[in-house]
Amino acid sequence: MYVSEWENGKRTISDRYAVVLRQLLGVTDAELREGPSAASPLAADGYDDLLSRIESANSVGPAMVKAFEDQTELLRTMDRQMGASALVDQMAGHLHALEDALNFAVLPSARRPVALALAGASTLAAWQAIDSGAVERAWRHYELAKRAARDAEAPMYLAHAMAEQAYVLCEAGRPALGLELVRDAQRSLGQGGTPRLRAWLHAAEAELCAHAGLPDDCLRALDAAQECIPPGSEDRDPDMLSIFLNDAHLSRWRGNVLALLGDGEAVTSLYAALEVADPSFVRAQAGLHADLVQAHLARAEYDEANTHLRQARLLASRTGSVRQRRRVDLLSARL
Structure with missing residues (x-):
């Protein structure tokens, strides 16, 4: 009688019975309690749903993979101009779709292109999570990216x-x-x-x-x-679309690193990078101005540091970057 009532939703499964049923049926607690939608043995064997998902994943061809990659590229462009905070839900849905396609793809020839697309999207999602201050989410996304890269043999x-x-x-x-x-x-x-x-x-x-x-x-x-x-x-x-780096970018990176060391040469590198900075990389510009604050502080040039601090704060606020705002606050405390 209890089994019929459990299946029909007339009675909930108590914790006492759940322990016994999980061991007997070999299911998780979520599968046991969610009923037919979880395809638990109480409702069905789940093979029809599994085969449907496999067939769907096998239909993911080059055109669909290209669509996934185009979506990643769009999210990357939006991120660098608008910031990550407004893209959390879109990024989560994108990763879910890619991960689902990979989970049910069977043969290596079908898995590798999807895995490669997932690796690129996951590293983007992870960097966005760092920028938003969600460090645990960032860590998990990097773990997903590494698994996908191994699956893709990349x-x-x-x-x-x-x-x-x-x-x-x-x-x-x-x-x-x-x-x-x-x-x-x-x-x-x-x-x-x-x-x-x-x-x-x-x-x-x-x-x-x-x-x-x-x-x-x-x-x-x-x-x-x-x-x-x-x-x-x-x-x-x-061959690595996540990487943006040329001599100008490297000059900015060098200035950032030298500023961390307190090296006076940092200012020269950073101003050279500022002259050729791509204005569409809004968050990167916030970081560049923060680097200049740090470099000027190392030289006790407080007026110049204040000028760049205001610009860094403005750009960090525009993109909603928790990471950059935290850095701006730390630099403000030194002025």
Whole structure:
């Protein structure tokens, strides 16, 4: 009688019976309590629903993967101009659709393109989460990105996700551990990867070295990044669309790192980067002005620091960047 009432929703399953039924039926608590919609053995064996999902995933061809990638690109463009805070729901839905397609794709030929698209989208979502101050969500997205990169057999995407994940550790006050992760990412890539990605990894290593208090290692990594960066104004890596880096961007990154070290040369690099900065990278500009505040403070140039602090605060507020606003507040306390 109880089984009939449970199935028809006339009686809820008590915790006492739930313990017994979970062991007997081999289901989770959610499957047991959600009833027919969870396809638990109380309602159905679930094979029809599983096969339907597999068929749906197998229909995800090149055109659909391209649509997923275009959506990621749109979200990336919106993020850099408007900030991440307004995109949380859209990004979550996008990741869910990609992850669902991957979970039910069977053959490697169907899985790899979807996994690659998921790896790129997950690292974007993770960086947005860092910017929003949602560090646990960021960590989980990086773990998803790494799993997807391994599934896609894409060592460049794996190395990129590992190195970006190091920033979560740095933000949490563990820069030395983050530095180990960046260097592990470099080792995992070996001699592979594009020159632009290798330059990006060296620059990330330099920044983590600065936070970890290793100035000599920091300067060596900056030099290595400069040696790797391809010439010209092109900043997009065609084989690694998450990477935007050219000599101008690297100049800004170098200025940021030197400012962290308290090096007077930082101001020269940062102003050179400011002159050629792409105005569509609004959040990056907020960071650049914050770098200039730090660099001027190191030289006791308080008027100039105040000027850039106002600009950094304005841009950080425009994009809703929790990370940049936190940095602005810390710099304000030093003036």
